[in-house]
Amino acid sequence: MAEQPILSIKNLKTYFYLVERVVKAVDGISLDVYKARITAIVGGSGSGKSVMSLSIFNLIDDPGKIIDGEIWLNGVNIRNLKEKQLLKIRGKEISMIFQEPTSSMNPVLKVKKHLFEVIHTQNKAIRNKEALSMFRDVLSRVGLKNTEQILESYPFELSGGMCQRVMVAMGLLANSRVLIADEPTSSLDLTTQAAILEELVRLKNEGMAIVLITHDLGVVAQMADDVYVIKDGKIVESGTVYDVFESPKHEYTKSLLNSIF
Numbered sequence: 184m185a186e187q188p189i190l191s192i193k194n195l196k197t198y199f200y201l202v203e204r205v206v207k208a209v210d211g212i213s214l215d216v217y218k219a220r221i222t223a224i225v226g227g228s229g230s231g232k233s234v235m236s237l238s239i240f241n242l243i244d245d246p247g248k249i250i251d252g253e254i255w256l257n258g259v260n261i262r263n264l265k266e267k268q269l270l271k272i273r274g275k276e277i278s279m280i281f282q283e284p285t286s287s288m289n290p291v292l293k294v295k296k297h298l299f300e301v302i303h304t305q306n307k308a309i310r311n312k313e314a315l316s317m318f319r320d321v322l323s324r325v326g327l328k329n330t331e332q333i334l335e336s337y338p339f340e341l342s343g344g345m346c347q348r349v350m351v352a353m354g355l356l357a358n359s360r361v362l363i364a365d366e367p368t369s370s371l372d373l374t375t376q377a378a379i380l381e382e383l384v385r386l387k388n389e390g391m392a393i394v395l396i397t398h399d400l401g402v403v404a405q406m407a408d409d410v411y412v413i414k415d416g417k418i419v420e421s422g423t424v425y426d427v428f429e430s431p432k433h434e435y436t437k438s439l440l441n442s443i444f
Protein backbone atom coordinates (compact mmCIF):
# COMPACT_ATOMS: atom_id res chain seq x y z
CA MET A 184 0.00 0.00 0.00
CA ALA A 185 1.23 3.50 -0.82
CA GLU A 186 2.48 5.57 2.11
CA GLN A 187 -0.08 7.92 3.68
CA PRO A 188 0.75 11.63 3.68
CA ILE A 189 1.63 13.02 7.10
CA LEU A 190 -0.04 16.34 6.21
CA SER A 191 -2.95 16.46 3.84
CA ILE A 192 -4.81 19.65 2.98
CA LYS A 193 -8.16 19.30 1.27
CA ASN A 194 -10.00 22.12 -0.49
CA LEU A 195 -8.73 24.84 1.84
CA LYS A 196 -10.27 28.27 1.36
CA THR A 197 -9.18 31.41 3.20
CA TYR A 198 -10.76 34.70 2.18
CA PHE A 199 -10.23 38.29 3.31
CA TYR A 200 -13.45 40.27 3.57
CA LEU A 201 -12.43 43.84 2.75
CA VAL A 202 -14.93 46.69 2.64
CA GLU A 203 -14.89 46.96 -1.12
CA ARG A 204 -14.19 43.34 -2.14
CA VAL A 205 -13.35 39.80 -1.10
CA VAL A 206 -9.75 38.63 -1.61
CA LYS A 207 -9.75 34.86 -2.24
CA ALA A 208 -6.18 34.44 -0.99
CA VAL A 209 -6.42 30.63 -0.76
CA ASP A 210 -9.15 29.30 -2.99
CA GLY A 211 -9.58 25.54 -2.82
CA ILE A 212 -6.03 24.29 -2.25
CA SER A 213 -5.40 20.57 -1.79
CA LEU A 214 -1.97 19.08 -1.25
CA ASP A 215 -0.17 16.13 0.33
CA VAL A 216 3.10 16.19 2.25
CA TYR A 217 5.10 13.05 3.02
CA LYS A 218 7.72 12.25 5.61
CA ALA A 219 11.35 12.28 4.52
CA ARG A 220 10.48 14.49 1.54
CA ILE A 221 10.82 18.19 0.81
CA THR A 222 7.62 19.58 -0.69
CA ALA A 223 8.08 22.97 -2.31
CA ILE A 224 5.28 25.48 -2.69
CA VAL A 225 6.19 27.98 -5.38
CA GLY A 226 4.38 30.97 -6.77
CA GLY A 227 4.76 34.66 -7.37
CA SER A 228 4.21 37.43 -4.87
CA GLY A 229 0.63 37.51 -3.56
CA SER A 230 -0.22 34.02 -4.85
CA GLY A 231 -1.35 32.81 -1.40
CA LYS A 232 1.69 30.89 -0.09
CA SER A 233 1.94 32.62 3.29
CA VAL A 234 -1.81 32.74 3.89
CA MET A 235 -1.94 29.01 3.23
CA SER A 236 0.74 28.26 5.81
CA LEU A 237 -0.75 30.65 8.38
CA SER A 238 -4.10 28.90 7.83
CA ILE A 239 -2.53 25.56 8.79
CA PHE A 240 -1.65 27.14 12.15
CA ASN A 241 -5.06 28.83 12.43
CA LEU A 242 -3.29 32.19 12.55
CA ILE A 243 -5.65 34.12 10.30
CA ASP A 244 -6.94 37.37 11.79
CA ASP A 245 -9.84 39.61 10.78
CA PRO A 246 -10.79 40.48 8.11
CA GLY A 247 -9.55 37.03 7.04
CA LYS A 248 -11.40 33.79 7.66
CA ILE A 249 -10.84 30.12 6.84
CA ILE A 250 -14.17 29.34 5.24
CA ASP A 251 -13.76 25.74 4.11
CA GLY A 252 -11.47 22.74 3.94
CA GLU A 253 -9.78 20.07 6.00
CA ILE A 254 -6.24 19.96 7.36
CA TRP A 255 -5.26 16.40 8.25
CA LEU A 256 -2.14 16.06 10.33
CA ASN A 257 -1.08 12.52 11.08
CA GLY A 258 -4.66 11.24 10.75
CA VAL A 259 -6.38 14.08 12.68
CA ASN A 260 -8.35 16.89 11.06
CA ILE A 261 -6.81 19.75 13.04
CA ARG A 262 -9.48 22.16 11.81
CA ASN A 263 -11.82 20.47 14.29
CA LEU A 264 -9.47 21.06 17.24
CA LYS A 265 -9.92 23.73 19.88
CA GLU A 266 -7.17 26.35 20.30
CA LYS A 267 -5.91 24.60 23.45
CA GLN A 268 -5.51 21.28 21.62
CA LEU A 269 -3.87 23.05 18.69
CA LEU A 270 -1.30 24.61 21.02
CA LYS A 271 -0.24 21.11 22.07
CA ILE A 272 0.34 20.11 18.47
CA ARG A 273 2.20 23.25 17.43
CA GLY A 274 5.88 22.81 18.05
CA LYS A 275 5.67 19.11 18.78
CA GLU A 276 3.95 17.79 15.66
CA ILE A 277 4.28 20.76 13.33
CA SER A 278 6.36 23.90 13.48
CA MET A 279 7.00 26.86 11.27
CA ILE A 280 9.81 29.18 10.32
CA PHE A 281 7.97 32.43 9.65
CA GLN A 282 8.78 34.82 6.85
CA GLU A 283 8.75 37.85 9.16
CA PRO A 284 11.15 36.92 11.96
CA THR A 285 11.13 40.22 13.83
CA SER A 286 7.35 40.32 14.14
CA SER A 287 7.19 36.61 15.05
CA MET A 288 9.58 36.91 17.99
CA ASN A 289 8.51 38.28 21.35
CA PRO A 290 10.37 41.62 21.77
CA VAL A 291 10.61 41.31 25.57
CA LEU A 292 12.19 37.85 25.55
CA LYS A 293 15.88 37.16 25.06
CA VAL A 294 16.89 34.71 22.35
CA LYS A 295 17.69 32.04 24.94
CA LYS A 296 14.15 32.32 26.35
CA HIS A 297 12.69 31.74 22.87
CA LEU A 298 14.87 28.66 22.50
CA PHE A 299 13.95 27.38 26.00
CA GLU A 300 10.27 27.65 25.06
CA VAL A 301 10.87 25.51 21.98
CA ILE A 302 12.92 22.86 23.78
CA HIS A 303 10.43 22.64 26.66
CA THR A 304 7.62 21.67 24.27
CA GLN A 305 9.80 18.65 23.36
CA ASN A 306 11.24 17.81 26.74
CA LYS A 307 10.14 19.49 29.97
CA ALA A 308 12.75 17.67 32.06
CA ILE A 309 15.83 18.78 30.13
CA ARG A 310 18.56 20.34 32.27
CA ASN A 311 19.53 23.96 31.55
CA LYS A 312 23.16 23.06 30.92
CA GLU A 313 22.24 20.46 28.32
CA ALA A 314 19.70 22.79 26.70
CA LEU A 315 22.23 25.63 26.48
CA SER A 316 24.75 23.36 24.81
CA MET A 317 22.08 22.37 22.24
CA PHE A 318 21.34 26.06 21.65
CA ARG A 319 25.00 26.86 20.99
CA ASP A 320 25.19 23.96 18.56
CA VAL A 321 22.02 24.87 16.65
CA LEU A 322 22.96 28.57 16.45
CA SER A 323 26.35 27.74 15.00
CA ARG A 324 24.70 25.35 12.50
CA VAL A 325 22.74 28.30 11.07
CA GLY A 326 25.96 30.29 10.73
CA LEU A 327 25.78 32.43 13.88
CA LYS A 328 29.21 32.85 15.42
CA ASN A 329 29.04 34.81 18.66
CA THR A 330 26.55 32.41 20.23
CA GLU A 331 26.95 33.50 23.90
CA GLN A 332 26.17 37.11 23.03
CA ILE A 333 23.25 36.12 20.78
CA LEU A 334 21.67 33.96 23.50
CA GLU A 335 21.66 37.00 25.80
CA SER A 336 20.25 39.39 23.16
CA TYR A 337 16.73 40.67 22.67
CA PRO A 338 15.35 40.44 19.10
CA PHE A 339 15.67 44.22 18.52
CA GLU A 340 19.41 43.99 19.23
CA LEU A 341 19.89 41.67 16.25
CA SER A 342 19.85 42.43 12.53
CA GLY A 343 16.98 41.11 10.36
CA GLY A 344 19.23 38.37 8.95
CA MET A 345 20.34 37.31 12.44
CA CYS A 346 16.70 37.14 13.61
CA GLN A 347 15.88 35.05 10.58
CA ARG A 348 18.67 32.63 11.50
CA VAL A 349 17.42 32.46 15.09
CA MET A 350 13.96 31.58 13.71
CA VAL A 351 15.51 28.83 11.58
CA ALA A 352 17.40 27.59 14.66
CA MET A 353 14.07 27.44 16.54
CA GLY A 354 12.59 25.44 13.66
CA LEU A 355 15.53 23.00 13.68
CA LEU A 356 15.42 22.67 17.46
CA ALA A 357 11.68 21.93 17.47
CA ASN A 358 12.42 18.63 15.73
CA SER A 359 8.73 18.23 14.90
CA ARG A 360 7.37 15.75 12.38
CA VAL A 361 6.49 18.51 9.90
CA LEU A 362 8.41 21.76 9.43
CA ILE A 363 6.99 24.55 7.32
CA ALA A 364 9.69 26.97 6.21
CA ASP A 365 8.35 30.18 4.64
CA GLU A 366 11.17 31.76 2.63
CA PRO A 367 13.72 30.70 5.27
CA THR A 368 16.72 32.11 3.44
CA SER A 369 15.44 35.32 1.84
CA SER A 370 17.68 38.27 2.83
CA LEU A 371 20.62 36.00 3.77
CA ASP A 372 24.00 35.83 2.04
CA LEU A 373 24.72 32.86 -0.22
CA THR A 374 26.98 31.02 2.24
CA THR A 375 24.40 31.21 5.03
CA GLN A 376 21.64 30.22 2.60
CA ALA A 377 23.62 27.14 1.63
CA ALA A 378 24.24 26.21 5.29
CA ILE A 379 20.54 26.49 6.14
CA LEU A 380 19.40 24.55 3.10
CA GLU A 381 21.90 21.85 4.03
CA GLU A 382 20.35 21.67 7.51
CA LEU A 383 16.89 21.23 5.98
CA VAL A 384 18.15 18.38 3.80
CA ARG A 385 19.75 16.77 6.87
CA LEU A 386 16.41 16.92 8.72
CA LYS A 387 14.62 15.44 5.73
CA ASN A 388 17.13 12.60 5.68
CA GLU A 389 16.31 11.98 9.34
CA GLY A 390 12.64 11.54 8.33
CA MET A 391 11.14 14.99 8.79
CA ALA A 392 8.52 16.21 6.31
CA ILE A 393 9.51 19.67 5.12
CA VAL A 394 7.32 22.19 3.35
CA LEU A 395 9.50 24.79 1.69
CA ILE A 396 7.74 27.96 0.59
CA THR A 397 9.82 29.93 -1.86
CA HIS A 398 9.98 32.05 -5.01
CA ASP A 399 13.37 30.56 -5.76
CA LEU A 400 13.02 27.84 -8.38
CA GLY A 401 16.78 27.30 -8.32
CA VAL A 402 16.50 26.16 -4.69
CA VAL A 403 13.50 23.98 -5.58
CA ALA A 404 15.42 22.29 -8.40
CA GLN A 405 18.37 21.70 -6.09
CA MET A 406 16.66 20.23 -3.06
CA ALA A 407 12.90 19.60 -3.29
CA ASP A 408 11.28 16.25 -4.09
CA ASP A 409 7.72 17.38 -4.84
CA VAL A 410 6.45 20.72 -6.01
CA TYR A 411 3.12 22.55 -6.05
CA VAL A 412 2.78 25.70 -8.14
CA ILE A 413 0.30 28.26 -6.80
CA LYS A 414 -1.31 31.11 -8.71
CA ASP A 415 -4.13 33.33 -7.41
CA GLY A 416 -4.80 31.02 -4.46
CA LYS A 417 -5.11 27.88 -6.59
CA ILE A 418 -2.73 25.00 -7.34
CA VAL A 419 -2.13 25.13 -11.08
CA GLU A 420 0.38 22.30 -11.32
CA SER A 421 1.96 19.65 -9.11
CA GLY A 422 4.17 16.60 -9.27
CA THR A 423 7.70 15.50 -8.60
CA VAL A 424 10.25 18.24 -9.18
CA TYR A 425 11.70 16.19 -12.00
CA ASP A 426 8.37 15.86 -13.84
CA VAL A 427 7.26 19.45 -13.37
CA PHE A 428 10.61 20.94 -14.36
CA GLU A 429 11.15 18.50 -17.22
CA SER A 430 7.74 18.99 -18.83
CA PRO A 431 5.76 21.86 -17.29
CA LYS A 432 2.15 21.81 -18.47
CA HIS A 433 0.75 25.10 -17.25
CA GLU A 434 1.70 28.38 -18.94
CA TYR A 435 2.35 29.95 -15.52
CA THR A 436 4.87 27.23 -14.59
CA LYS A 437 6.54 27.65 -17.98
CA SER A 438 6.82 31.41 -17.42
CA LEU A 439 8.24 30.89 -13.92
CA LEU A 440 10.81 28.45 -15.30
CA ASN A 441 11.69 30.73 -18.23
CA SER A 442 12.38 33.53 -15.80
CA ILE A 443 15.25 31.60 -14.19
CA PHE A 444 16.69 29.19 -16.76
Ligand SMILES: Nc1ncnc2c1ncn2[C@@H]1O[C@H](COP(=O)(O)OP(=O)(O)OP(=O)(O)O)[C@@H](O)[C@H]1O
Nearest residue numbers: 199206208226227228229230231232233234235247
Ligand atom coordinates in the same frame (compact mmCIF):
# COMPACT_ATOMS: atom_id res chain seq x y z
N1 LIG B 1 -4.36 40.76 6.21
C1 LIG B 1 -4.73 40.77 4.93
N2 LIG B 1 -5.75 41.55 4.51
C2 LIG B 1 -6.12 41.56 3.22
N3 LIG B 1 -5.55 40.84 2.23
C3 LIG B 1 -4.52 40.06 2.60
C4 LIG B 1 -4.06 39.99 3.95
N4 LIG B 1 -3.00 39.12 4.01
C5 LIG B 1 -2.82 38.67 2.73
N5 LIG B 1 -3.73 39.22 1.90
C6 LIG B 1 -3.85 39.00 0.46
O1 LIG B 1 -3.86 37.60 0.21
C7 LIG B 1 -3.18 37.31 -1.00
C8 LIG B 1 -2.12 36.25 -0.74
O2 LIG B 1 -1.08 36.79 0.08
P1 LIG B 1 0.17 35.95 0.59
O3 LIG B 1 0.87 36.79 1.61
O4 LIG B 1 -0.26 34.60 0.98
O5 LIG B 1 1.05 35.85 -0.72
P2 LIG B 1 2.47 35.14 -0.90
O6 LIG B 1 2.31 34.18 -2.01
O7 LIG B 1 2.95 34.60 0.40
O8 LIG B 1 3.34 36.36 -1.38
P3 LIG B 1 4.89 36.73 -1.04
O9 LIG B 1 5.70 35.75 -1.81
O10 LIG B 1 5.04 38.12 -1.54
O11 LIG B 1 5.06 36.59 0.45
C9 LIG B 1 -2.63 38.62 -1.53
O12 LIG B 1 -3.51 39.14 -2.49
C10 LIG B 1 -2.63 39.52 -0.30
O13 LIG B 1 -2.79 40.86 -0.66
